[in-house]
Amino acid sequence: GIGFTFGPLIGAACVSGVPNVALDDAQFEVVQSWQDAETSVTADDVISELTAVGEVREKDQDAIRQLVTEPTSRRDLQTHLTAAPPSAPGYVAGTLSGLAFLMALLMLKESLPQDPAARTAGGHRSWLNFGRLMRHLSAPQLSRILIAIFITTFGFAQFESTLSLLTESLGYDLRWNFLLYAYIGFVLTIGQGMLVRRFLPRIGEHRMALLGVVLMTIGFILVGLTGHRWFPPQALWWILPTIVIGFSAVNPSLQSLLSQAAAQDEQGGVLGTGQSLSSLARIFGPAIGIQLLKEWSLSMPYFLAAVLVMIGGTVVTFATKAAPSEQH
Structure with missing residues (x-):
């Protein structure tokens, strides 16, 4: 955040x-x-x-x-x-990404035991393990949560990738776009660091995820209506926190439910599968969202995102906590 x-x-x-x-x-x-x-x-x-x-x-x-x-x-x-767009933000982003890579390479250590005999429980490690992916998706309890992760991330990725195109059409210039994204980051910090962290132990992951789904659905609909000019462009400043706080509630809750539903020796692999599906959602979400915005209307990506998140909420409703032994 x-x-x-x-x-x-x-x-x-x-x-x-x-x-x-x-x-x-x-x-x-x-x-x-x-x-x-x-x-x-x-x-x-x-x-x-x-x-x-x-x-x-x-x-x-x-x-x-x-x-x-x-x-x-x-x-x-x-x-x-004909002046070229400012290049400084790109250079800053590239430098920070390079520093993050070096820090991860030099400072992060392997969490699994180094003794090969102690690592046999985790099975053979590989870059692409489609067998493990299919095994996780075929387990009813895991598949529900994984599908919910994919759908909700897909909807949020559409929102992230098309927001700057929407605001540009609404009259925001580059500086105001940057400030709007900074505002989103600030709200994300408050949502994850204070609200979700404080209330998650009280209401539990399942209810927190459903609450986040409701907030995201409402927010996406309101953004879509803003694209139809039902609300002024400035309305985004009070609409966007609804989506961001909603996603702050959904994402960690689903990850926690996924970890709880996995057997102890499968948790790392299952969480990896969840991250893989999130990455796929962040690839296909923007591709489809941008096409919808350009070919249909400014509002279409957000109305679709609202529908997808509601479907994800329905899936979450049936994703009850399972004992780890049930996943063997």
């Missing part, structure tokens, strides 16, 4: 407050041809020229009007409109 807060804050500090204008290939070529440093043009002139070769969205028209508040030369406009 803390990383999700400071990362976007660094990104916000690395970008300027200059409005961003999205150009297609034809519009970009037109802007590149602007070499006249003498003749000045107005915002309406720019919009008219760009509209002649492609669509200029309302958000981009507003950005052009913010950029061209008075007659400006074409060459100056070319400099602003």
